[in-house]
Amino acid sequence: MPELETVATKFQLSAPFSSVRQFGAGHINDTYLVILRSDARVVLQRINRDVFPGAWDVAANVALVVAHLEAAGGGVPGLIRTLENEPAWRDAEGRVWRMFDYIEDARTLQQVETADQAREAGRAFGDFQRRLGDFPRAKLYPAIPHFHDIGWCFMKFSSAATGDLTSISDDLAFVAERRHFADRRLTADDIVIHGDCKINNVLFDAEQDHVVAVIDLDTVMVGDRLWDFGDLVRSAAASGTEDAPTIDVSLSLFRAIAEGFLDGSGWKPDAMERDAMVRAPRVMALMLGVRFLTDYLVGNQYFKVDDPEHNLRRARAQFRLVSALERNGVAMTRIITELAG
CATH class of the missing domain: 3.30.200.20 (Phosphorylase Kinase; domain 1)
Incomplete structure (x- = not known):
């Protein structure tokens, strides 16, 4: 080099x-x-x-x-x-x-600390989608084909899940019970999206909870607008990091993200799309968990890891988050109905 x-x-x-x-x-x-x-x-x-x-x-x-x-x-x-x-x-x-x-006088967050930060991140990514509304999508090269295709992720996972899998039998059962996540689209129309809406992909002002820039644009693609929303909820409304041993979902942060995203994008979801806003974080968390587990099975070829078991810990954290999102589904539906109903 x-x-x-x-x-x-x-x-x-x-x-x-x-x-x-x-x-x-x-x-x-x-x-x-x-x-x-x-x-x-x-x-x-x-x-x-x-x-x-x-x-x-x-x-x-x-x-x-x-x-x-x-x-x-x-x-x-x-x-x-x-x-x-x-x-x-x-x-x-x-x-x-x-x-x-x-960008001077700016900072990144690895984890959301306040509802204002969550709302600002949601607004920034929603506004990002809005401002790309007239982008000539045909000019975009597909950076990572099948990146958010959960059916493709399941297929790659099945190919990797060979040999003695006793140590991950519970993980295999968890995934098998949720393969139906791939059966339904979230929304009907594709738009230009960011594609990797984690909280550390926005820059905040150094002293105020105001987003000054959206970063990491390599995954900008044509896709479902709720991939962005779901991924942001997955990363920003969770109570722990991507490899945390315990993890839950904060309803107050979920509300703030949804409020900001709807405001920034100007999108008016119908009843089916409001239901999809509740499902989207589960889909994105499960898909990332499957990707982590697949990478673990093939020897950690994709994600950078701290040790050989790191991707397994990441996968299990995401599966715990899926469970938390499922437990809070009714409350999340109520929140979306209040904000967009």
Whole structure:
């Protein structure tokens, strides 16, 4: 791999390179913070080709989305182009690198702390969908085919679930009892969505609970709008992290996310769509749990892990969250009816 300084200097820097360090806590791409001699900072990232085989096309997707959103008011980090004015740079080994503006006076959250934060995140992702409403979807390269296709996830899981599975027999039974989740769509119409609506994919103002940017645009895709909503509830309304030994769902945070999402998107769901808003977090939590368990079974090839059992712990946490969402289904239905009925 080339020296990071060499990579950084392939881009249109506003000042000479000074230093670089690892940055962020993402599962997928390798991210670095580059400090320039002017003390300005930029973000350098190497796209994970194991996750995104079409890494160059993903970088091109992001460039199109950033340009569209900048014309519609911003709210995403600016893209810094290469010296050749390309959206990314490819090294001699074929690795794809891109660079973004660093947003000063901002912070990420790994877990929601207040209802105001949850409401702001919901509003930001809803507004993201609204502002991409006129994006030319035919230009989008499918970054990860079948990414939120739960039927496909079940198929990949079945292929991986071979050999002695005694140690995960309870997990297998849990998944088998919920295979019907793949039988129904959430909503009838596809739109352009973010595709990875976790709480750490929005930047908050450093001192106020106000979202200043939506980040991590690699998974922008055509899909069900409730994939975004469900994934945000899954990540932000849960009482613990993705691998927590105990986990529950906060109804107050669920209400705040739903309120913000509906406000930001301007979407008016009908009765069937309101029911789908309750189902969506269960579908997304189960699907992620199945993906974690599949990755565990194939030797942790996709997600970064701390140890060989990490993906198994992640899967079981998501399955516990599915159960919590099921227990709270009636209360969640009441909340959605109050907000959108």
